[in-house]
Amino acid sequence: MSSKIISSVIAGSGSFIPENIIDNSAFLGHTFLDASGQEMDSPNETIIRKFHQITGIRERRYADDNMVASDLGFGAAKNALQNADVDPETLDYIIVAHNFGDVKLNSRRVDMMPPLASRIKHRLQIANPYCVAYDLPFGCPGWLQGVIQAHYYLQSGDAKRVLVIGTETLSRVTDPHDRDSMIYSDGAGAVVLEARETEAKVGVLSHLTVSDTIVQAQWLHSSPSYNQDLDQTDLYIKMDGRKIYEYAITRVPQLVKDCITKAELTLTDIKKVLIHQANEKMDEAMLDRLFKLYGMGAKDIPSDIMPMTINTLGNNSVATLPILYDLIERGQLGEHSLEPNYDVVFTSVGAGMNANAVVYRVPS
Template identity: 25%
Template sequence: MSASTVVLSGIGRTIPGRRLTNREWEQMVATTDEWIQQNIGIRERLRIDVESTPTEMGARAAQKALSMAGVQPDEIDFVLCATNSPADTFPSTAAMIQKQLAARHATAMDLQAGCTGWLYGMRLATGLIGSGEARQVLVVGTEALTRSLNLNDRSSVLFGDAGAAAVLSAGDTLPADRQPDRLSRPLFASLTTPSRAMQQPTIYSGELNRVEDYIQGKDMSMVPRPQASMDGKASLKLALTDTLRVVDEVLERAAAQGIARSDIKVFVPHQTNVHIVRKFCAHIDFPFERIPYSLDRYGGLSTAGIPTNLVEHWQAGRVHPGDLVLACGYGAGFTTAAMLLEWCLPPDA
C-alpha cells in the first residue's frame, strides 16, 4: 500500500481535576510563590487524581481523538505512547492503552525522548503512513510527573500532569474537505545533543512521597519511588540555542515550498518557563498573546503539553481549517524537535 498524504484527523485531552498551588509547594520545598511566579511563571499545576494513572488519562484522551477522527479502535495500526512517567516499567504504557481501547490489530510501543516525545511520535507516525506501512496511527502523550518529584530540587515545581492524544491518518481515508491544501504531510526537524540537563536516577528515596503525604494525610514515606532531577540553567541554555536551531530548519524547509513565517497562524511552543516562551515568540516574530499559553495554570506538562494546548486553542475557536501550525519543544537527553502541519479539523461543535 502507499499513501502520500498524512493528515491530523483527531485530537483529544484529559485534564485532571486536582491542582497543586505554589502556596502548597512552599510548605514542602525551599521556595516561595513569588519566586516561582517571577522566575518560571507558574501559579498552580495540574495534579493527577489519586486513583488515576498515566495509562487511564492517555486512554481517555485517545478515545476522544478517535471519536473525532471517526476511527474505530480495531482500525488503528500503531499506538505510540510518549511518557516520562509510566505507571509500570513493563508492559509499556502503549500496550496498556491498546488493551483499554481494545485496539486488537495495533502494534503498541512507548517512546522516550523527554518532553519532546509526542513530537517524536508524530514524526514516526508520519513516516509510517507516508511509507505505506500504516493508515491510522494513534500518538499519545501522558504524564504523572508529580508522583516522582524530588523535593530537594526546586526545579520540581515545573511539572504538572495530563494526557493528550492525536490520530494521524492516510489522506485517502478522509473526505475532500478534510484534505490539506499546502502541506501534504507535516514537516519536522529534530536534534539530540548529549547532555545531563535532566535525568531520572535509579536512586530511590522515601523523601519523594512527601507530596502525597501532605495532600492525603498518609504516611507513605517508606514506599520507594524514582526521583527526577534537572539542571535548570543548562536546560534553559540548550532550549534557546538548540530548539531555535530546529525551528529555523523547519522554517527554511517551509520557505522552499513557498511558505513564509507570516503564513504561520498558530504557534505552540513547549512551556516550562514563561521567559523562554517569550523568547521563542520573539525569534519567529509571533505575538505572545496569540499562543495557547497555559503554563501559569497547568504547569509544564512534558509530552502532553503541546497536544493539550492545541486542543484548548481549537476548542476556543482559535485554530481553523487551513491554518499552518508550528510546534517546538525540548527535553531530557538533550532533545529538541519542531513540527509544521496544516490544520484540517473542523471547528469544535
C-alpha cells in the same frame, strides 16, 4: 487531471486533564533544600513568588490517587478517537510517549512492562493484532517525535491511521525538597493522524529533530532527593535549569527556522507557534529569538501567535503539546483557533537533550 497527494493530517484530538488543582500556596509548608542538602536561605513565600515570576505557573493539576499514566492516556485516547469518529479497530499503530511509565502514588518504582501502549490498547479492547502498540521515551519531545514517526508510516503506505498519545504523572517523581518540583504536573493528550488524499499538501509539511549528548546528556536526569534523610536509592527528576534554558533559547529557534525553511515557508506565514509548555519566560525568549533570526523585533511578534497553558496546567512533559492543541481545537483556549490552511509550528525540547519541530498546515 491532477494527481492526488497523500497528506498526514490530524483527524481528531483529545485530552485528559486531572481535576485536582494544586495552587502555589500548597508548597508553603515544604522544606526546600539546595543540591548540597542545605535549607534555602529565602523564606518559602519569596521562593514561590520568584518561581511564579520566572515560570508563569500559578497552579497545576495532579492525577487522582488511584490513577496512573496509562489511565490518563486511555482517557485522552478515548476522547481523540471519539472526536475523530473512527473505529479503533482501524488503527495501524498506537504510539505512547512518556518517560516514567505507570508510577503509583507514594511509590518510586517505574512500571513500564507491559508497555503503556499495550495497556491502553487493552483498555480500548482493540482485537486487531496488526494494530502495533509501542512506547516512545524521548524526553519532553516524545509526543511530537511520535507524530513524526506516524508521519513516516503514513507517507510510506505502511499505515492509514495512527494514534499518538502523550501521558505523564510527573507529580509522582518530583523531590518535594527541590523547588523545581513546583514546575511539574500530570495530564495526557492524544491525536489520531491519518493518511488523506488531498489536492494540495496539507497536514505535516516538514519536520526536524536533533539530539545533543556530548555535554548535554545529563542536564535532565534522575537522582536521589536533596534530603539526605530520605532513601537515597529512590530517584527523582532533576535538572540543571540554567543550562537547559541557554540550550533551549539557542537550539530551538534555529531548529524552528530550519524547519520552516524546509517547508518552503517563512515566519510571516506562521499563524501559531505551539511550544512545549515548560517555562513561560523560556518560551517567550525562544519566540523572541526566533523573530530575531528573521531580522524582526518584539514589536513584530503578533500578540496571539503563542497560546499558553502553563499558567494553570504546569509542565506535564509529553502531554503539554497535545493538550494545548486539543484545547485550541475545541475552542477552550480563549480566542485562539486553528483555521483551515493555517500554517502552525509545533516544537519541543527536553531530556537527551532532544529537540524537534513540525510545520503543520490545518486541512480545510
